[in-house]
Amino acid sequence: MESSNTEQNILQAAEREFLDKGFAGAKTTSIAAAAGVTHTMLHYYFRTKENLFNKVYEQKVALLAHSVSGFMLDSKLSLRLRIQRGIEAHFDFLSANPDLPRFVINEIISNPQRLQNFRETIAMATGAFLQHFQEDLDEAADRGEIRRICALNLLLDAVSLNVFLFIMFPIAEAVTLPVYGTREALLAARRTENVQVILYRLLPNLP
Numbered sequence: 001m002e003s004s005n006t007e008q009n010i011l012q013a014a015e016r017e018f019l020d021k022g023f024a025g026a027k028t029t030s031i032a033a034a035a036g037v038t039h040t041m042l043h044y045y046f047r048t049k050e051n052l053f054n055k056v057y058e059q060k061v062a063l064l065a066h067s068v069s070g071f072m073l074d075s076k077l078s079l080r081l082r083i084q085r086g087i088e089a090h091f092d093f094l095s096a097n098p099d100l101p102r103f104v105i106n107e108i109i110s111n112p113q114r115l116q117n118f119r120e121t122i123a124m125a126t127g128a129f130l131q132h133f134q135e136d137l138d139e140a141a142d143r144g145e146i147r148r149i150c151a152l153n154l155l156l157d158a159v160s161l162n163v164f165l166f167i168m169f170p171i172a173e174a175v176t177l178p179v180y181g182t183r184e185a186l187l188a189a190r191r192t193e194n195v196q197v198i199l200y201r202l203l204p205n206l207p
Helices: 002-025 028-035 039-046 049-066 079-096 100-110 113-142 151-167 169-180 183-201
Strands: none
Touching (some): 002 100, 049 100, 079 183, 100 151
């Protein structure tokens, strides 16, 4: 239990350090100090900064990929409600991890090898999900409940709407705060708007 807690403390400290400074700027000495461990102990658990970064990176990217799929595959809910809750769950995950989208993009740009790791993680998380989701969309389209649509395109639409706000958040906040007043009001409004845009996209009578 103590070993598990120590490792988790290191990972939490490393996550903050990497999100704030990126891989190149992060210091293992700073991570160890924030985690309340010696630098030697950090090395014992993770050996290298690269190993520690990969562990944090893989965990956050996997969480990002899985944040939407749970609700989408809940057959006890109607299709529209599943999509709504999936978009909301993804948005809420990003709200809790607002630096993550920019962090992922910056690391992919600075180290192209991470793009391959990102592809592999996303493929593992979404492969089976997309197949099942496409079957559900096709069945609903056959019944005339929604327009016929590609599951991948729908997912990209929803993810793009949610992610864009957080990538551009400093600019978006500066532009919209005079309208919404607070960050919380802005987030709530965009969460609702993104759901409505995607649900409108599903209407069967759209041209």
